[in-house]
Amino acid sequence: MGWEEVRAEVLSRIRSRLWAPGALIPGEEALAQEFGVARVTVNRALTELARAGLVERKRKAGTRVAALPIRRATFDIPVIRADVQARGQAYDVRLLREEITRPPLAVAAALGWPISGGEARGAMLGLETLHLADGRPFAHEIRWLNLAVLPDPRPDFARVSANEWLVAHVPFQGGDIAFEALAAGEEVGRAMGLDPATPVFVTERCTWGAEGPVTWVRLTHAPGYRLKTVI
Amino acid sequence: MGWEEVRAEVLSRIRSRLWAPGALIPGEEALAQEFGVARVTVNRALTELARAGLVERKRKAGTRVAALPIRRATFDIPVIRADVQARGQAYDVRLLREEITRPPLAVAAALGWPISGGEARGAMLGLETLHLADGRPFAHEIRWLNLAVLPDPRPDFARVSANEWLVAHVPFQGGDIAFEALAAGEEVGRAMGLDPATPVFVTERCTWGAEGPVTWVRLTHAPGYRLKTVI
DNA sequence: TAGTGGTCTAGACCACCTC
DNA sequence: AGGTGGTCTAGACCACTAT
Numbered sequence: 288m289g290w291e292e293v294r295a296e297v298l299s300r301i302r303s304r305l306w307a308p309g310a311l312i313p314g315e316e317a318l319a320q321e322f323g324v325a326r327v328t329v330n331r332a333l334t335e336l337a338r339a340g341l342v343e344r345k346r347k348a349g350t351r352v353a354a355l356p357i358r359r360a361t362f363d364i365p366v367i368r369a370d371v372q373a374r375g376q377a378y379d380v381r382l383l384r385e386e387i388t389r390p391p392l393a394v395a396a397a398l399g400w401p402i403s404g405g406e407a408r409g410a411m412l413g414l415e416t417l418h419l420a421d422g423r424p425f426a427h428e429i430r431w432l433n434l435a436v437l438p439d440p441r442p443d444f445a446r447v448s449a450n451e452w453l454v455a456h457v458p459f460q461g462g463d464i465a466f467e468a469l470a471a472g473e474e475v476g477r478a479m480g481l482d483p484a485t486p487v488f489v490t491e492r493c494t495w496g497a498e499g500p501v502t503w504v505r506l507t508h509a510p511g512y513r514l515k516t517v518i
Numbered sequence: 519m520g521w522e523e524v525r526a527e528v529l530s531r532i533r534s535r536l537w538a539p540g541a542l543i544p545g546e547e548a549l550a551q552e553f554g555v556a557r558v559t560v561n562r563a564l565t566e567l568a569r570a571g572l573v574e575r576k577r578k579a580g581t582r583v584a585a586l587p588i589r590r591a592t593f594d595i596p597v598i599r600a601d602v603q604a605r606g607q608a609y610d611v612r613l614l615r616e617e618i619t620r621p622p623l624a625v626a627a628a629l630g631w632p633i634s635g636g637e638a639r640g641a642m643l644g645l646e647t648l649h650l651a652d653g654r655p656f657a658h659e660i661r662w663l664n665l666a667v668l669p670d671p672r673p674d675f676a677r678v679s680a681n682e683w684l685v686a687h688v689p690f691q692g693g694d695i696a697f698e699a700l701a702a703g704e705e706v707g708r709a710m711g712l713d714p715a716t717p718v719f720v721t722e723r724c725t726w727g728a729e730g731p732v733t734w735v736r737l738t739h740a741p742g743y744r745l746k747t748v749i
Numbered sequence: 750t751a752g753t754g755g756t757c758t759a760g761a762c763c764a765c766c767t768c
Numbered sequence: 769a770g771g772t773g774g775t776c777t778a779g780a781c782c783a784c785t786a787t
Contacts, residue, residue: 289775308686314753325777330754340594346754346784355600355685360695361592363571364749369586454586458533464591465746468699468719468739486717488699492749508699515696518595518723520756545772556758561773577773578766 288324293332296322301341301352309354312342362516364464364492367418367426367506368448376420382445383478384415390431390503397493398431398500412437414449417478424479427507433500450504453494457501462494466514475507488512519555524563527553532572532583540585543573593747595695595723598649598657598737599679607651613676614709615646621662621734628724629662629731643668645680648709655710658738664731681735684725688732693725697745706738719743 297318300306312318315333319326333350336342340359344350371378390400390411401409412432418425430449436457444452469489476483490506528549531537543549546564550557564581567573571590575581602609621631621642632640643663649656661680667688675683700720707714721737 304687316753326754327756327778328776330756331775333754344754345786347752347786349753355597355682357597358595359592360595361590364589364591366586366588451586455539456535461749463746463748465744466697466719467744468717468741470717484715486699486701488697510699513696513698515694517694518692547772557773558759558775559757561775562756565774575773576766577764578768578771580772 288322288328290324290328290331290335293318293322293324293329294335297332297336298341306352308352310352312350312352314349358518360516360518362514365514366450366454367428368451371418371420371425374420376425377422379419379422380445380448381417381419382414383417384413385444386413387411387434388413394431394503397491398433398495398503400433400500410434412441414444415478416444416449423509424481425509426512427475427478429505431503433502435498436496436501449502453502458496462492462501464490464492466490469507471507479507479509481510485510488514519553519559521555521559521562521566524549524553524555524560525566528563528567529572537583539583541583543581543583545580589749591747591749593745596745597681597685598659599682602649602651602656605651607656608653610650610653611676611679612648612650613645614648615644616675617644618642618665619644625662625734628722629664629726629734631731641665643672645675646709647675647680654740655712656740657743658706658709660736662734664733666729667727667732680733684733688727693723693732695721695723697721702738710738710740712741716741719745 297312300312306312313321315326315329318329322329333342333344337344337350338359340357341353342350343353368378387410389395389409390398390413394400394411400411412434414428414430414432416428416430418428432449436453442452467489468486471479471481471483471485471487473483475481475487476485481487487510488508490504490508492504492506494501494503528543531543537543544552546557546560549560553560564573564575568575568581569590571588572584573581574584599609618641620626620640621629621644625631631642643665645659645661645663647659647661649659663680667684673683698720699717702710702712702714702716702718704714706712706718707716712718718741719739721735721739723735723737725732725734
């Protein structure tokens with residue numbers, strides 16, 4: 288009996304409500320004995336179930352079936368070029384704007400970028416990019432980059448996607464991502480050839496490295512875009 | 519040196535490009551020796567990195583740094599009541615419609631429900647629900663339930679949220695989930711008090727159990743909704 | 750303080766895959 | 769066919785925390 292079988296057995300007991308939500312299940316030692324495996328094997332199985340959100344584990348308190356067995360899903364953050372090519376379409380990028388200036392307040396706030404009044408606020412590299420699939424607008428990208436992470440001279444972002452350059456060259460530690468539905472608006476609508484009122488799927492991402500903010504990105508996807516995953 | 523330290527060290531070598539994207543890194547045995555730990559400890563660390571999408575592991579071929587270090591994010595599928603209450607708002611539900619009839623073709627197709635012509639297609643339980651936060655529309659839910667998973671008599675879904683009843687009573691094995699941005703439309707707009715053209719964030723979920731389809735849900739979130747997670 | 754989960758080790762066998 | 773990762777075991781110690 289391997290750890291996957293142990294996990295399956297425990298899972299089935301949870302689903303059959305033999306171990307109901309909120310209930311305490313036997314300790315690792317007891318389960319190991321019952322299943323005839325080493326304790327580490329049970330530990331591995333329960334750790335996986337805990338990661339999936341089906342049980343909650345606490346030292347001394349033991350393992351409980353989650354009161355509300357929340358489902359946890361994982362998805363890969365799309366890399367646009369790969370995404371387009373996976374659909375069998377031709378990928379192309381067009382750099383619409385590139386300038387060094389101070390970012391909007393909302394961007395600075397999200398990144399924790401100094402926003403103290405007037406001149407004190409630092410400049411960032413602002414990029415506006417249109418991603419094309421088979422020549423048609425696929426996504427519109429607004430990005431602000433911390434100049435400190437860029438070499439001098441900086442990469443030619445008209446030729447290299449900023450995202451791909453970053454993942455390959457800038458170590459980063461974490462960030463956050465948010466999804467929402469918005470109207471395209473004037474600026475993006477014009478760039479993508481959409482009515483400003485068109486509902487669009489928007490992804491916003493902040494990334495930090497060891498030495499502070501790296502980049503802020505807002506991706507507006509063309510109508511029809513669906514983010515899918517398996518649970 | 520524990521497995522987390524090993525993971526951190528390997529991660530730092532990847533980020534510093536000492537081990538560049540696509541490169542083969544030393545085997546577990548070699549790393550274990552270098553770090554002065556057991557091979558299992560290295561294994562644990564590398565397994566975690568593989569799960570995060572930073573390295574790719576294959577037997578015999580060894581471990582490689584991912585060519586395009588895809589970021590993988592995980593998020594908890596929101597449980598509406600918990601979601602609302604976590605915002606410090608009062609939660610309430612209103613059941614707008616409950617009927618046993620044949621689901622729309624799109625729903626049947628998504629679930630793999632028999633759609634052979636006319637009478638042959640089976641009926642499901644259709645629910646339309648409005649979730650309220652502090653008395654204001656928070657989300658609109660359209661749900662189709664496989665009658666075979668329900669007891670007789672069936673639960674009073676005017677009092678118990680279908681979602682919460684399901685997670686507590688119906689074993690399920692998997693499903694998929696998709697997010698998109700749409701216009702609210704006539705029906706949902708009326709229920710939520712929105713202009714039909716309002717962009718809304720929509721979640722669609724299919725769930726299967728051991729004995730076939732369990733449920734199909736379409737959640738329309740009120741404007742301003744953001745799905746957030748950390749990467 | 751005592752009990753539970755978290756982790757480590759050394760050795761072993763196995764499954765898979767590339768060579 | 770051989771090398772690599774995947775897993776198992778038995779025993780041990782540690783860390784956290786409920787009591």
